[in-house]
Every structure is written in C-alpha cells, then in structure tokens.
Amino acid sequence: MITSKLKEAILSLRPGRVTLKYPFAPHDPEGDFRGYPELDTDKCIGCGACAAVCPARLIMIQDIDQNTRRMVRLLERCIFCGRCADVCPEDAITMTKHFELSTDSGREDMVAECEVFMATCQRCTRCYEPANPLDKIMEPGFRDDEIKRGGQDSPYEPIQSD
C-alpha cells in the first residue's frame, strides 16, 4: 500500500508546475482570438455600415451638422463578433488581441467616440445616409436615442453603496 502511495506521489510530481504565471507575466492569446475592436479614426468615412450590422446595436450615429458626424461606440456591451471589421469598406476597424479590458471606474471606460468630417457631395449633399427618412428609421445603425438620453434609462433604482 505504501509503495502504491509512493508511486502516486512520484507520478504527481512528474508534470512539475502547470499554473500559468499570468498576471505577473504576459500571456498572449493565440489563433484567431478577437479582442477590443480598435477604430482608426483617420480612415473612417462615417458610412455607418458597422452600425447597421452590429448585433448589440452599440454604434450610435448622430449628425451634428452638415459636415460633422458623431459616432459613439458603447463597447461595454460589445460581444467581439468582428462583423464591424468585416464590413468596413476602408478597413478602419481592426480586431486587436487586447483582452485586458477590466476596469474599476464604470462603463464609461468602454466608450469610444469619434467625430468624422463628412465631405458634402456636390450633387446630392447626402450620399452617406439612406435616401429617404423611412429607410433611415429601418437601418438599425442610424439611431442616436442613447446619446440623447444619456446612456440607458432604467425604471429601477440602484442600491447605493455606503
């Protein structure tokens, strides 16, 4: 019996240390891992294709004036599917391998916002949005309700911490 226990001890010693050193040493994800979707603001043309395909509908589009379009991405609810990067005609969105997104200061840290300078089309003045107002409502991307009401409004009262 003692020999079998000894055998077991020797067997369990053989693999050595298996635990990752992760928080103290970096451990990069391998393969096709999709992390934080980074937007190259210089390349963005403000077409809104990403907003139209986003399953979490987290990209809000607001036209401040004729020449400025504000695109707010509330990445707090991003599911990292990478569809925005797929459809972007300018390849402005890249799925990085950055996964260390934890934060202690609230949802705000996950907000990424850019103001795109929109050139005015000489012929129609509005190439970059759907042709008529009905189409604009149908496009899930062209909504700005959450910007206007300041994030989500909830009928629930959160418990206050002491």
Add this chain to the structure above:
Amino acid sequence: MFKKLCEKSFPKSLWVYHCNVGACNGCDIEVIDVLTPYYDAERFGIKLVASPRHADVLLVCGPVTRQVVPALKRLYEAVPDPKLVIAIGSCAVGGGIWFDSYNIVGGADTILPVDYYIPGCPPRPEAILHGVAVALGLAEKEIESVHLKQLLDRPESVPVEVESLYS
C-alpha cells in the same frame, strides 16, 4: 507569530459567491475555468463559497432578468459588509446584446453598485484573472475611453473634450 502570519495572509483573500442572473452559462464556465490548477485563482486567496453569508465578493454574470431583480437585491443584502460586486461578461457590464429586451434590466449596475467590470463575451480566463489582479492592486487597468475628432486640414485625428454619457 501564528497570529501575525494569519493577519498577513488573510486580509486579501476574497471569498466569492457566484450568481447567475440570466447568463447563457458561457461566463459561468470561464469562472470555473479560472479556478482550475492551470489558471489557479486560489493562489490569490479566491475561494468559491456556497452561501452569500460567507462571501466577500459577489460575482454577477448575466444581463439581470426582470424576475431575478428582487432575488438579486436580497442576495446583495445577505452578503456581510464590506462587500464588493464584480460584473463579469458583456451582459453584466452593459446588458450585452439583450440590453433593450422587454424582460431585461440591462446590466448589473442598474441594480447593484458594481465595483469592478470585466467585459468580454465570454471574458477569457486571463481577462478574469486580470480583473482579479486589478481588484487586488496587482495590475493597473489598461482601458480608457476614446474621444477623437477628424479635422479638415490635417491628416491626424485629435482628441476632443466631451461631456460624459453617463451622469
């Protein structure tokens, strides 16, 4: 000496109670994964407990369904002070893809005061470990909000000051 050793080793061991408030089980699997010997959150003193009355930390997974709200409030009150709440996964952080469903409250922080947020769908075990490390002060947070603006006459975008979306 033994007392000193205990005082030194116990103040930072967080006992966690894991509650699923409408999650798809993806985050729950990753939480269990973090406790395996490969990732080994127990070296930081993290221990999964079966009762909220033994816990210091509440791990919340899921977008918080309407039915579970009273139960979640009671659960929070059952955890003895001082307590922390960690929201794990995109659902608990901001509601995920369910944020505006009729039966979803939309994020744990609409109900509870959340201290740490770990986004991801589901978050990698390393991401959860990073969140634990941020909570224990072993690592710094690496994410910041981005506000940029394109200008007409120069190629680079410049940062702008805007007011916060969340009051």
